[in-house]
Amino acid sequence: MIKSKVLIIDDEIEFASTLCQRLKLRGMAAVDVHSGTEGIASLPKMNPGIIILDLKMPDMNGIDVLEKIKEYDPSIEVIMLTGHGSSGSGMEAKEKGAFDYAMKPLDITELLSAIEAADNKRSKA
């Protein structure tokens, strides 16, 4: 059972809302927002433990959003979503403090494993 609240930040509204529904069906407390600015603004109110964050959004670069999240609360674990062909951008995100990264289109099993691992890390902290 995932204890952390999950926030999805992705400008693709259909993607974010559908993923959110799938996480809720698995018993998670999940919320989706659709811009980097909205995501950062929602942190105090939503108090997420895990954030699933798109790397490329029109208003803000995912790496910049990641930095803001870590400034706000370093204990929040961020899983970056990337549509890039190589794992380079995902690795860069990990260097900047992301817990893990996943390639789009998502493999839900892999994402669930990453969420579980992030939740375990938070539980032990």
Next chain:
Amino acid sequence: MDINMENSIRQEQIESFGRLMAGFAHDMKNHLGIIRESNGLMGDILGMGALGEDATLVARLEKSIASIERRVVISANILHHLSGLAHRPDTPCSSFQINDLLEEEYAFLERFSRLKQVAVGWELGEGLPALYNDPALLQHIIYRIYSQCLELLGNGHTLTLLTAQEGKNTLIAFRFPKTSQVDEEIFGNDILRAAIAKIGGKLEILENSSDIVDIRLILSSLDVDNTLQP
């Protein structure tokens, strides 16, 4: 027009195509992401017993959902390779694994062999050292040689792609059964030869007694200092 200017225009054109393709691949992955999540959600709801006890209907829907999932994975894999291919011209020279480069390009070459009903075999060398060279130009050369090989082959033939290390050099070979005398000109037009020369490569045609032809592209890493010069 000055030849250097013409080359610069062509170089920029290739870079523009690369960026356009990379953007296209990125957008398509987003669409596939939505399709995959929506399909997954249908599967989740179906798994919760939303359709009741109609086992036939459930089975039919499960089959469709699995089919969509399978096709999304195949499409995502092609787009993954397209992204890689499109980003190759980003830097004129870089370090890469020859097997990765071949597999990436093969995602697109496969179609041509399939249409000619030519089977493709693989004999990739293991643990090959990274090559420092011009990957975009090399992919262009591979495409040209591959296409020429297919011209000589037909239904039921097999084209085998091999990679190996030969001393300090890396070998890419295209092996196929000898169907007729291989004309060196087919693989050696001036533009292709110039492209091969530009990446410091060499092309050899070996016709073995066992009726096997090997088109051998021999490569080595370029000198880093030379490639940095304008």
